[in-house]
Amino acid sequence: MDYVNAFWVGGLICALVQILMEKTKMLPGRIMVLLVCLGAVLGALQIYQPFADFAGAGASVPLLGFGNTLWKGVKEAIDNEGFMGIFMGGFKASAIGISAALIFSYIASLVFQPQTKK
Numbered sequence: 001m002d003y004v005n006a007f008w009v010g011g012l013i014c015a016l017v018q019i020l021m022e023k024t025k026m027l028p029g030r031i032m033v034l035l036v037c038l039g040a041v042l043g044a045l046q047i048y049q050p051f052a053d054f055a056g057a058g059a060s061v062p063l064l065g066f067g068n069t070l071w072k073g074v075k076e077a078i079d080n081e082g083f084m085g086i087f088m089g090g091f092k093a094s095a096i097g098i099s100a101a102l103i104f105s106y107i108a109s110l111v112f113q114p115q116t117k118k
Contacts, residue, residue, distance in 0.1 A: 039067025
């Protein structure tokens with residue numbers, strides 16, 4: 001049942017974002033920022049964690065989950081480090097995912113050489 005919930009919740013999030021892109025004049029970058037901020041706000045309101053527990057990867061993989069991860073990292077760092085945690089927490093919480101994205105994109109750039117037209 002976990003796979004089913006992840007599938008339909010992740011699909012619903014993607015469908016709603018696609019509708020938002022089609023029906024508004026918002027640029028994709030602004031929609032991405034909106035999703036990250038919405039995930040952080042829902043995390044701060046303690047709404048996102050029960051949602052993520054229900055949906056699993058369907059809620060934690062999209063950009064909403066990234067915003068929630070940033071929020072959890074900042075909250076934990078503020079509790080441990082005080083005011084300076086505001087600046088450190090998001091980096092610590094998301095460092096593994098961002099590092100993996102950079103490493104694998106670099107490997108992909110070495111493997112797949114761009115074709116130039118002559």
